[in-house]
Amino acid sequence: MNSSSTTGAAVQAQTESHEHGNGHLAGEVFTYLPLNFTSSSRKTRFLKLLPATNLKDEIRCTIYHSSLDDFPVYEALSYAWGGEVADDPQPIFLSYEQDDSGSMVLETSGERKEQANLGSEGRFQITPSLDAALRHIRLSTSSRTVWTDAICINQKDEAEKAHQIGYMRNIYLEAQRVVAWLGEEKDAMEALKFLGSISWVAPDCSNYIFDEKDTPKWKACDDLFGREYWKRSWILQEVLHHKEVIFHLGIKTISIDDMSANFDKYFFTKLNLASERDSMALNKYKSKDLSELGNWRYDGWFRATATSESAPDTLFTMREQLKNPDAEAPRLSKLLHMYRDQQATHARDKIYSMLCMAKAEYTIPIDYRTREEGGFSTGDIYTITTRQMLTRVLMVLLWVESPDRNIASNLDNGTLPSWVPDYTTKQPLTTRTMHTTYDYFSADKGFPGGLSSKNTDPSLPNNHPLFVVRGIYVACITNTHYTYVIGNWIVKDDFKDFHLLKLIQYDRNPSLRIGTVEGKGGFLPQTSNGKPTLDISFENTSWGPCKAEVGDIIIVAAGCKIPIVLRKHGEQYLLVGGCWLVDKKIKNLRNLQERDDAFSGLMYGDAVKEVETSSIIVEEFILC
Incomplete structure (x- = not known):
């Protein structure tokens, strides 16, 4: 764990307060230019997150088109959307990249268009969660090229969205690394420090003995591993692979392997504590209500079964299995069952978020159009998948x-x-x-x-x-x-x-x-x-x-x-x-x-x- 690392202007932001530079945000609304993709192309957009010296500075980015087949160098951002943009829109300034002459660089292959004729720069609204992520990962002296779904995909273009989702898994697999935003630090570092103090006496068994004064620390652990990020369906294909993943907690960072090791301590130590609590309850009921003995005896077993079917436990377990880049992709049926409780803004995303990381054995259409628009209802997608x-x-x-x-x-x-x-x-x-x-x-x-x-x-x-x-x-x-x-x-x-x-x-x-x-x-x-x-x-x-x-x-x-x-x-x-x-x-x-x-x-x-x-x-x- 790199507890001393910071991202960009975050340190200065701890002591300064600075208003957004709203001069850029008061003009035109950003307009997407079409990707002009074909069914077989892997064309997408990439975002250059411009540097800032203060966390409060406005977020300014440039955007350009490229293909994964051109081997672009970038990082992929993983985060929880945290609601719809309309619920609490946060403005950023977004424009297409320009060369020294002022012409827009539309593609990395060198295609250029005159900026003045396109009106494609201006305000762009994002969710508070993405706003916080971009502020914390941007650098202070240089730009950072990232891919993030909410900006790099035109969310209002259903055809483009369906096409991009079809190979989104590849976007994360071919990135230099995945940068995952877990949210503000809060008491997460206290939780990780506490878990770091627990040692194993045997595989999956710690030497920890419960102490009442540790209750706040356990709550901090519960909060860390109960964050919304872990509950999101889309994060699975973003981190379940062999590539590097770095979690950001405010200005602090930790690798996914270190986070996994800490979760193991959290999970198995709590399971052991629950078993001890079951034994105490069992002894209590022996002298009171014999009819409840069966329930208490299997309490831990039922709870363990339920817990093992939820993230982040299955997330870390599955990632370990997929660390080998040649590992066979899991079947869709296994993923849908294991991660059923993961959340998605759109009901059909419960299927789509798993489809691209699953073994290719079904023909399930990725289509966000309704029946009235010539597409499918969510019920249709569920029925097609199940059949x-x-x-x-x-x-x-x-x-x-x-x-x-x-x-x-x-x-x-x-x-x-x-x-x-x-x-x-x-x-x-x-x-x-x-x-x-x-x-x-x-x-x-x-x-x-x-x-x-x-x-x-x-x-x-x-x-x-x-x-x-x-x-x-x-x-x-x-x-x-x-x-x-x-x-x-x-x-x-x-x-x-x-x-x-x-x-x-x-x-x-x-x-x-x-x-x-x-x-x-x-x-x-x-x-x-x-x-x-x-x-x-x-x-x-x-x-x-x-x-x-x-x-x-x-x-x-x-x-x-x-x-x-x-x-x-x-x-x-x-x-x-x-x-x-x-x-x-x-x-x-x-x-x-x-x-x-x-x-x-x-x-x-x-x-x-x-x-x-x-x-x-x-x-x-x-x-x-």
Whole structure:
């Protein structure tokens, strides 16, 4: 870590105050000149950030066009947008670069235009976050050439934006380095100093013992690794590679490798502290409420599962895997699941931000135009993406479930098919757990015939709202009941509904499929405070989707390793989510690698065996 490094005029700015030189900003509004790109060109704009001797000085930049094929020398800026420009516009002065004669240098190849005839210099508005980043990274005596999306891409030109996003990954890979703006220093240096004092006694295990006086330091650590930057979808392709990345915290800098090492100490030390806290809670409950023991025993396990699915943990882990420039690109399905909770201003950017860094195996259009403009709705993009992934593996169906969405979700004022994930919603801890442990089960083992060929019919549009699943009916849900999966002390408003699990009871009587199942959505009888009097918990009872209802059916589907729950909708079906079928107490949730007889044989392929030995048949279920 380079705690003494400064950028440009930042030191002087600590003691001086200087107003913007508004003379430059009171004139014309900057006008972009077209890039004149072709579908195969890698042409873009680059920004020269002019020097200043004071942090408060106006931001002045020149801009020019170039191609990545000309091997330009530049740095790429990574930062969190922090809202729309219109929310709090910050003016800078921007012009095309000029030579000594006053002619504009449009391209590095030497093409020039007369400046006077173009009116292309003047005010340009940016977000406060970008304003702060540019002020802190500019130099005091020389210009700095950078690429930043908000300026180098004409955000009002949808065709240009779609083209640039298609190779934005290359812009970051071919930069000299990536300069990442994390925000003002605040108490970040105190946090890093504190983490630096913690040493390892074993891999992923520190020698730290909690001290109450360290509480402010832990809060500083929480604030550092909870900054908005880490939550942004686009930063992933900007830093997940083998090239140098330097983080800026105010005037201080730190390499991404040093930041990663500090995060490891933060993450694993907090995990160890949480385990100790769980043990204390367990001892407390041993003498008070035995019914809560199961919850406390697996508290840390559920929390660890949830944490491992969020940034910055997965960011640093994935970067380590991609340090080898020859490393195979990750699959889009893996990225979309790992980074589902990352935030994006536009809903379709949840897909686009991952697409360019993923293995090239799908044909998903990058298009920001609406249907009315001849493009696609966000729902169309989600449907196209999901349909293509489902032709390879049905595990994607497990991504649909969320307390935040209805079975059929509304997106862009339209209806999203029930089988298409809404990537703007979060998933419960238990659903993530089902995904993490997915490969330990084999419900579809030996399924005859494989996936349905109807989904790959070339006459179907990519955004067709129906999807066909080949499956075996196995049961009907007869009762449901909510329970907690982690201790109440950890539950905050942000986690509302995400710590809950809907337990289900099911009946394999095939007559229930066409009859009316009586039930009130809860195990009966119950005590006055809503707790079931039966000995049920997530350790000895089947797990269902959070939206499961009495009367929903359970099937084993070709291509899916755990059963799924469907709801009849006319002649078609709505997808509700995945489920675990549990017949007795699970031996150890933390170790599911080996077959556990507590799980129904349906979790391990018994349904397929029944097809071979009885009158049970394989059916086609049309999901809508």
